[in-house]
Amino acid sequence: SYELTQPLSVSVALGQTARITCGGNNIGSKNVHWYQQKPGQAPVLVIYRDSNRPSGIPERFSGSNSGNTATLTISRAQAGDEADYYCQVWDSSGVFGGGTKLTVL
């Protein structure tokens, strides 16, 4: 079965750029989606099909996907961006990465 690998944690200084990676075998050939989950809340879609933002998601959130790595980039990080972030693909079944905890310092 297909597997996605994320770092357990990423830290970023307030106002700087955070990058969260999602590794998978030839993941560049798949569509990757990203979710943000804050404590006690349901996940929220922040990026779909590699680089598309749903309405209501700030332009500070962007995504890319190539080779064996997809990346979620959060520019001008804010305290409100602190959350767990999950990548996901569909490979005849739903597959999630293990999640990355983003800390804004």
Place this chain on the structure above:
Amino acid sequence: QVQLVESGGGVVQPGGSLRLSCAASGFTFSSYGMHWVRQAPGKGLEWVAFIRYDGSNKYYADSVKGRFTISRDNSKNTLYLQMNSLRAEDTAVYYCAKSDCSSTSCYAGKNYFDYWGQGTLVTVSS
């Protein structure tokens, strides 16, 4: 606006059964695929099951195959998850989620979760 409201969670003994429901509103329910996703306490997200817009195809995670059944009633705008032979490791918050996979367009790149319910907690314990 899209609303998904889960119900039916609770405490059940190992080996027992439970049926979850998800009431949908704010979109044409009968035109979209739907998922169940779960999250064990303090753990990450785990996809559970997917059903196409008309119920014609269903997909399951290996961990629940043969024990769980996903279904839908488009006349009631409701999604279900019948859970049998429950185990301690099934303890989790269960979310229903809408797919962008529709009656007119469905491919891998559209099978993501664009709207989520608030979840219902299932605890399997004696």
